[in-house]
Amino acid sequence: MKTVGQALTEGLRARGVDVVFGIPGVHTIELYRGLSGSGIRHVTPRHEQGAGFMADGYARVSGKPGVAFVITGPGLTNTLTAMAQAKADSVPMLVISGVNRRASLGQGLGLLHELPDQAGLVRTLCPSFQVTSPEVLDRCLNMAFAAMLGARPGPVHIEVPTDVMGMEAVAAAAPMAVCIAQPEAASVAAAAALLNRAKRVVILAGGGARHAGAAVTALAKALDAPVVQTTNGRGLVSGPLSVAASPSLDAVRALIAAADQVLAIGTEFGPTDYDMYVRGGLPDMAGMIRVDLCPLQLARHPAAVTLRADAGAACAVLLAQVTARVSDGAERAAATMAAARAEVADLGPDMPNQIAMLEALRDAVPEAIVVGDSTQPVYAGNLLYDHDRAGGYFNAATGFGALGFAPGAAVGAALAAEARVFCLIGDGGLQFSPAELRVAVDEGLDITYLVWNNAGYGEIASAMRAANTEVIGCTPSPLGLEAFAAACGMPYSCIAPHPVALAAAVIVSGPRLVEIRDY
Template identity: 85%
Template sequence: MKTVGHALTEGLRARGVEVVFGIPGVHTIELYRGLSGSGIRHITPRHEQGAGFMADGYARVSGKPGVAFVITGPGLTNTLTAMAQAKADSVPMLVISGVNRRDSLGQGLGLLHELPDQAGLVRALCPSFQVTGPEVLERCLNLAFAAMLSGRPGPVHIEVPTDVMGMEAVLAGAPVAVARGVPDVAEAAVALNRAKRVVILAGGGARAAGAGLRALATALDAPVVQTVNARGLRAGGLAVAASPSLDAVRGLIAGADQIVAIGTEFGPTDYDMYVRGGLPDMAGMIRVDICPLQLARHPAAVRICGDAGAVMAALLAQVVPRKSDGTGRAAATMAAARAEVAGLSDESLGQIALLEGLRDAVPGAIIVGDSTQPVYAGNLLYDHDRAGGWFNAATGFGALGFAPGAAVGAAVAAPDARVFCLIGDGGLQFSPAELRVAVDEGLDVTYVVWNNAGYGEIASAMRAANTEVIGCTPSPLGLEAFAAACGMGYVCIAPEVEALQAAVAARGPRLVEIRVY
């Protein structure tokens, strides 16, 4: 007999799912029955939050939804933090959980893993669909994939009651295709053809359309300011891989006679990191976003709702190419931004030099960051060399412990790439067990641990606020012994570019400790 569990995995496979990250439990055994022979690879994290972070990293690198299987109750609540991170960064993630039998829901009977209203808890964050019977499974899958892939991506939840999982089911029909049209861009093209000094603001929504962004920027001779989630998009000499929180970048924006914002939500952690206000007036901008709600949140002269790649292709067909001073403006802005960062902190400039040394030593690598000092420095100013190859949890939702799991997901999605997990000693202790997953799966992940013996970034912020530093000195792990316990290689180095370049010559799974205390 083909059960709902079998039909679910068939439906996932038909929709292109190749990997699921999950921890089985008594409430999901029937869902796991269908995995055997399905062709879907299963990877076991050490915590359900890690499953979510792995699905996140996989989705960012592969461009396909990341999928997690978790149990009812605590399995799902453990995953909510990862789902919230995915929501903040527009990452498609499908979390499939069990839920107790239908006749017990909301009754308070004290069943194992019981929640008063599991779906209601999730709906505060994202869509949730319940498979109330075998006949609605296919509809739930179609709704879930439509929610992830049409409009702004994000997390989606499907729950399957335990009394439904083992029922006989047949999944018929092909997956529903998500169609996207191309909106009218004539008004925007007219405005761009009038402009002399265009500046493009590129966010994570442009990450999958690097070629189109490069072509449009070249035609408009427009510097491209990249937010954190757009870093690595190669724009030739037009790239401005520096935060719009910096005065140098704000000066470039203020000097434009036309701004084009593509796939960016104008979040404060990108545009006002120091919470000081003073952004240039951008009410006359052309704004492109796939989400109509986003378009309504900021003033704009022209709003275009559509896929970034399709809109840029349509604009490229209508704009008149020009030659001007775009590369000069971009280079001058980058130089001024570097000088500004040097004025803010010598330490930040040194950390940026480490990142640049790592990039130069291992071209085309993927660097997955946590909330740690070198990552904050890189978010201020760092030009990566691979589209989608620089991402971290130090903006938006800002979940500590994100990087170990996300790096595993990234390595699964891109097995031929070098993957580096850049994390602090404090953040590592949020999810240290996920390093063992890299060993189990034989993944080429190098964990680079910035060990300042505490929460150094928070301590600096407390000192800047003239507050006594309290709670910022948790003792670090003995990283050499920890690496040995995980079964991976280890080296300890000073925070020097040459030392880091030598340390990363060996492949992972491996741990490199940068000791700075």
């Protein structure tokens, strides 16, 4: 007999899933029975939050949904933080959990891992589907993948009651194809007409375009348009048209204000990208052309023309209708980057040095993936840093901003691509999820953990001082990182916070830990 749990795993494999992150429990044994012989690789994190972060990193790099198996109750609530981060950054993540037997739900019987309303809790964040019988399994999987991939990506939850998980499965149907909105011809024509009349186009590219680098680049070259890349869009475009600096900077805002047409692709205009200093003053962009998969996003900001479509598809159809031109795009981009560097230098010596360290890392190991946590060098890079790999620079220091994101996300990234992976995290953030480093050892992953050790929450302390507030709670003692690396079974080295030292330290492959001591 094939159980529902086994059929669910087969359904995942039929939909292209090849890696699952999870911690087994008595409520999910039938899911694990299905993993045996399925061809799906199972990776065991040390905490369910880590499973979610691993699924996130895997999805960002692979372009496919990341999948986590967790138990009911605490397993799922532990994963909610990672699901919220994925929601904020539009990352497709499927979390599959058990739930207690159907007749017990909502009864308050004191069962193991019981919640009053598990699905209701999750629905405050994202869609949740329950497999109430073997006959609805395929429908739940189809709805989950449609929700993750058919509109704005994000997390989705499926729960399977323990009394259903072991039932005999019914014959599975072929997976339904996910329908993705195609740009309307009239809107494409209207957008192309605006672009053809314009002489100084600027493109704003966000995380929604992270897997459309070639299409965005081709359109940018045809329009000779500088491309401003938000944090989650970094690396999309390289070369003379790249503006890898935050729209929170005056230099980038001046570029946008001087444009006679703005084309925004896959960006939600979130304050952590566009107004991180909370001072207002963003240029009026009501006349822009906007491309996004999500109709709600398109409705949130006024635009002259909206295209509800995948970023790559929209760029391809626009490219066919715009007139190629050569103007001053490269000069505008170069001037903006120069002005942005000067602006960042005025913030003090630390931030330019941290940016130089990121650039030294990039130059020492080209085409690497840099996964960041909320730490000072990441904040600096989010202001200004030009990466050399599309989708290869991302972090949790925007949007939801979950500390402890990077160790797990780096594991997912390393499993999704054959590339060196660097996890850049502070000593404070590391203590949120230190055990996930051991997963890199177990799985033999080429991850170098770069720990920026300023012996506390340096960025928060600076913010408290700037607000004329006594600094309290910002000096948690750091781990003894050499001993910690040894406990994880990793080689260790310690360097000064200098670009040359970092470039020399990252030549050796991982898994390993490099402490960057800044105190």
